Amino acid sequence: MAPSFPVAEHVALASLTTLGLGGPARYLATPSTQNELLACLEWGDKHQLERWILGGGSNVVIADEGLPGLVIQWVAKERHVVQETEAFVDVQVEGGHNWDELVAWSVENNLAGVECLSGIPGSVGAAPIQNIGAYGQELCETFVKATVLDLETYTTSEWDAQRCDFGYRHSALKPSAGRRFLVLDVTLRFTRNGEPAVRYGELQRTLEASDKPISLALVRDTVICLRRRKGMVFDPNDPNSRSAGSFFTNPILSLEEVEGVRERLADVLAEGLSMPVYPVGEGQQKLAAAWLIERAGLTKGTRWGNVGISDVHALALVNRGGGTTQELLSAAKQIQKQVQERTGVLLQPEPVFLAKRSVSLDDFS
Ligand SMILES: Cc1cc2nc3c(=O)[nH]c(=O)nc-3n(C[C@H](O)[C@H](O)[C@H](O)COP(=O)(O)OP(=O)(O)OC[C@H]3O[C@@H](n4cnc5c(N)ncnc54)[C@H](O)[C@@H]3O)c2cc1C
Incomplete structure (x- = not known):
C-alpha cells in the first residue's frame, strides 16, 4: 500500500541546502x-529507518554519503493571529513557513519585533533552534512558545x-538538533x-546617513541591503551566498581570556x-570571530580547492561549485587550527x- 504522506526515494539533498x-x-x-x-x-518505525529533520537547509552541513534513512521536512505553513490587544499581536506560525516572508508580513502590518532579522534564510520552525539573531535583535525577544513534537516519545x-x-546562537533544542525535537509551530x-x-x-550609522524617517520598512530595507553586500542574503546568483551563513559563532570569553588574546596579538594591536x-x-x-580569522592570516577569498572563505565576509565558508562536505569541513578545521595557534x-x-554518525571538526585534519 502506498504511504499516506508525500515521500520520495533517493533524493539529492545538496539542492535543498544553501551550501549545495x-x-x-x-x-x-x-x-x-x-x-x-x-x-x-x-x-x-515500521521500516526501522533512522530520522533527520530538515528545514530550508540554510544552517546544515550534510554528509557526502547522504542520510541513509528518513529525512523529514515539515512543510506546514499556516499563520494565525491567536490573540491581540491594542499593544500587541500574538501570531502562531507553522514550522514550514518561510522566515523572511513572516518578517515581511510583520513589517507590512506595522508590527515590530523581528525587523532586524530580515533576510535570514530558512524556516520558522528552525528559528528557535539557534535563537536566530542579527543586527542587534534575536528571536527570543518576540518568542512566546513553540509546539514541539518529541520524536522519541x-x-x-x-x-x-x-x-x-535561549542564549547567543543557542537553545535547549540545539544539542539534539535534527534528531529529536520537531518544532510544529x-x-x-x-x-x-x-x-x-x-x-x-552599522545599522544606526547607515540609517543616520539617510534623510528618511526611520520606520520598520526602512530598517528592513537597510538590513537587507547591508546583508546583501556581505553575501548574507541567499541568492543563487550570488556565489558568496552559497554558504551556511556564519560558519563559526563569535567566541564569548572571560576577561582573563580576552586579555590573553590581546597579549598574543600585541604586535598587531x-x-x-x-x-x-x-x-x-x-x-x-564577545569577540568577533571574523576579525580573529583575518588576524590568523586567513583573508577573504582564501580558497582550498572548491571551497573557501567568502570574498566579502571572513566568517562565511562558501562552496565555489563542485565542492564536497569533506573539503568544506577540512577547510573549517584548518581555520579553527590556525586561529587557535595565533x-x-x-x-x-x-x-x-x-550525518549517519556524530561528526565534529576533530574528525578532519
Ligand atoms: C546567507 C545566509 C545568512 C544567514 N544569516 C544568519 C543570521 O544573520 N543569523 C542567524 O542566526 N542565522 C543565519 N543563517 C543561518 C540560518 O539561516 C538560520 O539558522 C535558519 O534559522 C536555518 O533555518 P532552516 O530552515 O534553513 O534550517 P535548516 O538549515 O534546514 O536546519 C537547521 C537546524 O534546525 C533543524 N530544524 C529545521 N527545521 C526544524 C523544525 N521544524 N523542527 C526542529 N528542528 C528543525 C535541523 O534539523 C537543523 O538541525 C544564515 C544562513 C545563510 C545561508
Missing part, C-alpha cells in the same frame, strides 16, 4: 498535516522561552506600531589596530552537521 553540499536521502518525506506527520513517523508539548533556555508576540530596534552600530570587543554580561566579553581561541562551528 551533501549526498542523497534514502527517503525524503514532506508532511504538511499532523496526520501525515504521524503516518510518516509510524512508517519510519511521540508526545507534543509547549516550550516557553524559559524551557528553550512557533508563537511570536509583535508590538503594534512599535519602534524599530536600532541598536547595532601595537600597530594601532583595535580588537572589537562586545560586553555580554558580568565578567564576559590567538589561543578555539572557534566553534555554528551550523548543524547531519
Whole structure:
C-alpha cells in the first residue's frame, strides 16, 4: 500500500541546502498535516529507518554519503493571529513557513519585533533552534512558545522561552538538533506600531546617513541591503551566498581570556589596530570571530580547492561549485587550527552537521 504522506526515494539533498553540499536521502518525506506527520513517523518505525529533520537547509552541513534513512521536512505553513490587544499581536506560525516572508508580513502590518532579522534564510520552525539573531535583535525577544513534537516519545508539548533556555546562537533544542525535537509551530508576540530596534552600530550609522524617517520598512530595507553586500542574503546568483551563513559563532570569553588574546596579538594591536570587543554580561566579553580569522592570516577569498572563505565576509565558508562536505569541513578545521595557534581561541562551528554518525571538526585534519 502506498504511504499516506508525500515521500520520495533517493533524493539529492545538496539542492535543498544553501551550501549545495551533501549526498542523497534514502527517503525524503514532506508532511504538511499532523496526520501525515504521524503516518510518516509510524512508517519510519515500521521500516526501522533512522530520522533527520530538515528545514530550508540554510544552517546544515550534510554528509557526502547522504542520510541513509528518513529525512523529514515539515512543510506546514499556516499563520494565525491567536490573540491581540491594542499593544500587541500574538501570531502562531507553522514550522514550514518561510522566515523572511513572516518578517515581511510583520513589517507590512506595522508590527515590530523581528525587523532586524530580515533576510535570514530558512524556516520558522528552525528559528528557535539557534535563537536566530542579527543586527542587534534575536528571536527570543518576540518568542512566546513553540509546539514541539518529541520524536522519541511521540508526545507534543509547549516550550516557553524559559524551557528553550535561549542564549547567543543557542537553545535547549540545539544539542539534539535534527534528531529529536520537531518544532510544529512557533508563537511570536509583535508590538503594534512599535519602534524599530536600532541598536547595532552599522545599522544606526547607515540609517543616520539617510534623510528618511526611520520606520520598520526602512530598517528592513537597510538590513537587507547591508546583508546583501556581505553575501548574507541567499541568492543563487550570488556565489558568496552559497554558504551556511556564519560558519563559526563569535567566541564569548572571560576577561582573563580576552586579555590573553590581546597579549598574543600585541604586535598587531601595537600597530594601532583595535580588537572589537562586545560586553555580554558580568565578567564576559564577545569577540568577533571574523576579525580573529583575518588576524590568523586567513583573508577573504582564501580558497582550498572548491571551497573557501567568502570574498566579502571572513566568517562565511562558501562552496565555489563542485565542492564536497569533506573539503568544506577540512577547510573549517584548518581555520579553527590556525586561529587557535595565533590567538589561543578555539572557534566553534555554528551550523548543524547531519550525518549517519556524530561528526565534529576533530574528525578532519
Ligand atoms: C546567507 C545566509 C545568512 C544567514 N544569516 C544568519 C543570521 O544573520 N543569523 C542567524 O542566526 N542565522 C543565519 N543563517 C543561518 C540560518 O539561516 C538560520 O539558522 C535558519 O534559522 C536555518 O533555518 P532552516 O530552515 O534553513 O534550517 P535548516 O538549515 O534546514 O536546519 C537547521 C537546524 O534546525 C533543524 N530544524 C529545521 N527545521 C526544524 C523544525 N521544524 N523542527 C526542529 N528542528 C528543525 C535541523 O534539523 C537543523 O538541525 C544564515 C544562513 C545563510 C545561508
